[in-house]
Structures are given as C-alpha cells and as structure tokens.
Ligand SMILES: Nc1ccn([C@@H]2O[C@H](COP(=O)(O)OP(=O)(O)OP(=O)(O)O)[C@@H](O)[C@H]2O)c(=O)n1
C-alpha cells in the first residue's frame with residue numbers, strides 16, 4: 455500500500471510493490487493519463503450518516519487517501535472527483551486543506567454510472583482539462599491502490615482499449631428461483647470478481663456512455679460491459695492484489711484504518727544524546743522492535759540527520775544525561791517548518807532513562823508540564839508527542855531483555871495507535 459512519504463510531491467515516489475518488495479517505479483508512460491474518481495454515493499451499506507468517502511482516518515477523510523494514491527504519480531495529469539451536489543463545498547475544502555493540486559471537483563448523478571459519465575465528460579476537449587489518451591476509473595472508496603498495478607492497467611488500456619482489475623471469487627455465485635430455492639450454481643473457477651481500477655481509451659469510454667440506455671445508467675454496475683456492448687471493445691483483465699477491495703460495510707472502515715496504521719508504523723528514526731549508554735539502548739531497542747516488525751534506524755548524531763525529517767513518520771529520542779526536552783522541541787519545530795504532518799500525524803516519542811530508585815518518578819512532574827505544553831502546540835500541527843520515563847534499577851545497568859521489551863512494547867503501541875488523546879502524557883516503562 456502506498457502512503458506517500460513525498461510531501462513536496464516531487465520526483466518519482468517510492469512505492470511498495472504488490473509482490474511485497476519496495477522499489478522506485480519508473481513509469482515509462484508515453485501517453486497522457488487522467489483519472490475519474492466516482493464519490494457521489496451515500497454509503498448506505500455502512501449504516502452511517504456520513505458517506506464513507508468522507509469518513510475520517512487519523513484526521514483525514516478517506517477520499518483524500520485515494521486522491522493522494524494518484525496525485526503522487528508524476529504520470530497522472532488530472533484527477534476528476536465526482537461528488538453529490540451537496541458535497542461539492544466540503545470536497546473543495548478537503549482538496550484545499552490537504553493541498554491536492556491535480557484535482558477538479560464536479561457534481562455527480564443519481565447512480566454510479568451517471569456520476570462516472572459526468573466525470574468522463576469533464577475531461578472532454580470542450581472542458582477546461584485536456585482530454586487524456588487513457589482515463590482510469592477508480593472508486594473513491596478503494597484507497598489502497600499501488601503504482602505498479604495502475605501502470606499495468608494504463609498500459610493494457612492503451613493497448614487493448616479497455617482493461618480492468620479482477621480477483622478470485624471468495625464465495626460461489628448461485629442463482630435462485632423466485633420462490634427462494636436453488637436454481638443453479640456457477641462453476642467458481644470459471645468466474646472472477648470485477649474490481650477497480652479500470653482503464654479505457656478516452657474515446658472508448660466516452661462513446662460507450664453516449665450510446666448507453668437509461669436502463670444501463672440506472673441499473674448497470676459494470677463499465678467494462680458498457681465498453682463491450684456499445685463499442686465492441688473486449689477488456690484485458692488483470693488479477694490485482696487483495697488490497698483493491700472496496701470499503702462497503704462498517705467493518706471495512708475499521709479494516710482500512712488498521713491498514714493505514716500498520717503502514718505508518720513500519721519504521722522509526724532513533725536519535726540519542728550521543729552518550730555511550732543511550733547508543734547502547736538504541737541498539738537494544740532496535741533488536742526488540744525488529745521482532746515487532748518495526749525497523750529502527752539508529753543515528754549516531756545527538757540531533758539526528760535532517761534528511762530523515764522529510765522521510766520518516768516516527769521519531770524516538772533517547773536521553774540518558776539530562777532531560778533533552780529542548781532537543782525534542784527542536785525536532786518538533788523542524789517538523790512543523792517542513793509541514794511534515796500534512797497528510798499523516800507524525801509521532802515523536804521522548805524517552806528519558808532513569809536509573810535512580812522508583813521514588814524519583816514523582817520528580818518527573820518537573821518535566822511533565824513543559825511536555826504537555828509542547829505537545830498541545832504540536833498537536834495543532836498534527837504532531838503527536840509522548841513522553842516515556844524509562845525506569846531501570848541499579849542492577850539493570852546492562853539493559854536486561856525484559857526491561858527493553860517493556861520500553862519497546864510501550865513505544866510501539868504509542869507509534870502504532872497514534873492516539874491523539876494520549877499526546878502530552880508522560881508514561882512509565
Ligand atoms: N450515485 C453514485 C453512487 C455511487 N458513486 C460512487 O461509486 C463508488 C462505488 O459505489 P458504492 O460502493 O456502491 O458506494 P455507495 O453507493 O455510496 O454505497 P451504498 O451502495 O452502500 O449506498 C463509491 O465511491 C461511490 O461514492 C457515485 O459516484 N455516484
């Protein structure tokens with residue numbers, strides 16, 4: 455899944471491939487590609503009042519995640535977002551707030567096909583956006599689409615006129631009689647679920663919609679079928695990754711949030727006060743975090759490498775000598791100045807080692823108030839700052855496995871959960 459770490463949107467972003475590896479995608483797309491994102495539905499099946507495309511994940515609406523999955527790709531020209539008339543102002547506000555630059559918002563229709571057609575027409579030569587060679591259609595409620603798969607879809611659409619994502623069926627499809635009995639069952643191996651994205655030569659999808667009937671507009675569910683029926687174009691079908699699934703039910707919202715959180719907590723950058731003990735603690739932490747699937751990059755410098763500020767979502771700052779809160783403040787300020795937390799909350803965990811006896815915990819009250827103040831200001835910039843008082847007994851000078859595990863698990867939980875309510879808290883490990 456992509457969660458672009460490219461806030462300035464320059465160059466070719468790194469993306470994770472559906473085969474599990476990470477690579478720099480080189481597009482090689484020598485034709486123009488634009489996107490239509492239908493987002494004009496009400497999301498009835500979620501049972502919620504807010505349409506699912508506007509549901510918030512970590513302070514950001516679902517639709518912004520989907521837009522970003524396309525916007526970060528240099529070979530995508532324009533993105534037309536189709537929403538219900540009453541959601542136009544809200545959508546424009548989202549586009550502005552999250553600094554999406556390729557988006558045009560247009561109003562949708564009563565059905566998905568009507569909304570998509572409005573989006574396709576908005577890319578017409580008479581309209582302001584230039585007509586692309588290929589148009590990719592993708593439901594706004596499928597946020598986890600990766601560059602390598604979009605490339606396959608775009609290339610196949612250019613070559614064949616139409617292309618679409620498919621997945622194996624998870625259940626067998628059966629036909630029922632009007633009395634509710636089994637009529638017949640389909641041979642599962644022969645059928646596939648049609649998913650999104652789908653790609654079309656602009657002329658193919660435009661013509662298909664111009665020719666389609668009112669019945670198609672009202673009851674049709676398949677753009678590839680319209681292209682076949684009305685233009686004779688047989689789509690190339692490509693099996694996509696499971697992450698292409700559509701957020702449909704309430705449980706899908708929880709699953710989407712969990713994927714976003716998992717992706718954001720895969721790595722962290724650790725800096726220390728430069729002391730031998732703090733560096734040693736960094737190395738111990740690195741080993742335990744690896745077993746939790748979090749990769750730690752332990753930097754030798756006390757302040758750390760400024761270039762990490764533009765890449766990493768998570769920072770752990772270790773201090774053995776003195777409080778270190780002023781260094782933490784510097785990191786927070788640098789993150790703010792770089793507008794680093796525009797798309798995702800950035801987590802900073804301040805760890806203070808204390809080898810004196812447990813009685814001194816109350817003394818941490820001295821650092822707690824400044825931490826709370828700093829954290830409240832940082833939270834306004836979407837930076838979540840937490841404090842951990844790491845208590846070690848005199849005998850545990852060598853960092854026992856148990857004590858490091860305690861620190862690692864607490865740090866991992868703070869980074870993974872990104873709980874804004876806990877920001878500013880000084881916890882004990
Ligand atoms: N009149 C409509 C209906 C749907 N869509 C969009 O088509 C995509 C896929 O449709 P679906 O999952 O069915 O969304 P909803 O229609 O919103 O959901 P429900 O059927 O549960 O009401 C969604 O991004 C949805 O916003 C649209 O643009 N215009």
Ligand SMILES: O=C(CO)[C@H](O)[C@H](O)COP(=O)(O)O
Nearest residue numbers: 593648649650675676677700
């Ligand atoms: O199934 C599809 C294949 O074209 C579409 O992806 C679409 O998501 C279906 O939406 P709906 O749930 O409204 O039928």
